Amino acid sequence: MIPYGRHQVSSADVDAVVDVLENQFLTQGEQVPxxxxxxxxxxxxxYAVALNSGTSALHVACLALGVGPGDTVWTSTNSFVASANCARYCGADVGFVDIDPVTRNISLEALAAKLDQARRQGTLPKVLVVVHYGGLSCDMESIRQLTHADGIRLIEDASHALGGKYQGRAVGDSSWSDATIFSFHPVKSITSAEGGAVLTRDSELARRARLYASHGVTRDTDLMEGESEGPWYYQQVALGYNYRLSDLHAALGRSQLNRVDHFIQARAERARRYTEALEHLPLRLPREPVYARSAWHLYPVELMEHDRARVYDAMIARGIGVNVHYIPIHLQPYYRRLGFQVGDFPVAEAFYQRVLTLPLFPELSADEQEQVIHALTESLS
Known part of the structure; x- marks a missing residue:
């Protein structure tokens, strides 16, 4: 079976982890910083705060921005559930925005309309979590222009997009947002086995994120109440969580980061091969707008004339590990119980009914990719 994603671990990665095992602290030593x-x-x-998952990174970013009960967070419904759950962890309400049919990211038109309605009703969100679906950055400057006057804070959920570019700059520089989130899950651009990070230009946001990620405990005397009792002394000044990344994971992630450009180039080359080979088929293929270069975490195609379930089964039977990204979050039973319904976000729902994710990873060989292309062509014939 050719999987839809697969990590690549080199001897240098192994050596980096073994060095920590044999010579360094296993949890919080020099590798994390x-x-x-x-x-x-x-x-x-x-600033960067490394954490044990991208989900944890989303949660502490919301906490650091002051999200709590009575607040609302909006996000794209075309994402994994963590993009919305982070708000619920804080006790906040969630709203969704429909997607653009070409980029599969948040629709600027839908966002503008939803903002206009929220202004009239007095229900503007505190935070917008902007999801870079499949590795392709949203148009962050335009989103910032739409939200800035209302004081809405922006979190880029770039879990798919490490190595991508926006306006020629690396995704993660947070020029148009308050913070950017990365995930280092094994099928992402790089892996630390499990891990994530919050990146920001805001020192205070970084400080709060780090505090929430480590039990709310500090040894910083500037944050304490009263005087320190000695070098051993610490205080819990907030209700935090144990979201810290270990040195073992950080060593692997740091070693992988040395090859991230190679990984992204390999993904892009395979994406181009798919596009060239599949253009004649009744499919809608992913495209890059002029303002962005994708990290190509996913290669999702839309089946325009065929039943997705039948094609999915046919591909699996041929040994091709296709997948579906994503079931719209608002259709999950948990969110249905909060009042969301079928038909609320029709573009995302239609995309879900047609989408099929093809295998894409740096070590996907030419022969393996040809097998995928041949199997898809046969399954559509």
Whole structure:
């Protein structure tokens, strides 16, 4: 079976982890801050807080922006559930925005209309979580222009997009947002086995994110109540969580980051091969707008004339590990119980009915990709 995604681990990655096992701290030693520095250097951000997952990163970013009960967070319904759950963890309400049929990201037109309605009703969100679906950055400057006057804070959910570009700059520099989130799950641009990060230009946001990620406990005397009792002393000054990344994971992530451009180039080459080979078929293929270069986490195609379930089964029977990204979040039973219904976001719902994700990863060989192309062509014939 050819999987839809697969990580690549080199001997250098193994050596980096073994060095920690044999010679360094396993949890919070020098590797975590070194990984954070490397992330800032690569993405162009000022601060990075490494965490144990992208979901944790979304949660602490919301907490750091003050999201709580009585607030509302909007996001794209075309995403994994974590993009919305982060608000619910904070006790906030969730709203969704429909997608653009070409980019599959948040629709600027739908966002503008929803903002106009919210202004009239006095229901504007505190935060908008902007999802870069499949590795393609949203048009962040335009989104910032739509939301800035209302004081809406922006979190880029770039879990798919490490290595992507927006207006020629690395996704993650947070020029148009308050914070950017990365995920280092095994099928993402790089892996730390599990892990994530918050990147920002805001020192206070970074400080709060780090505090929430580590039990709300600090040894910083500036944050304490009263005087320190000695070098051993710490205080819990907020209700935080154990979301810290270990040095083992950080060593793997830091080693992988050295090859991220190679990984993205390999993904882009395979995406181009798919596009060239599949253009004649009744499919809607992913495209890059002029303002962005995708990290190509996913290669999702839309079946315009065929039943998706039948094609999915046919591909699996041929040994091709296709997948579906995503079931719209608002259609999940948990969110249906909050009042969302079928028909609320028709573009995302129609996309879900047609989408099929093809295998795409750096070590996908030419022969394997030809098998995918041949199997899809046969399944559509």
């Amino acid at each position: 070194l990984f954070e520095q490397a992330l800032c250097g690569y993405a162009g951000a000022s």
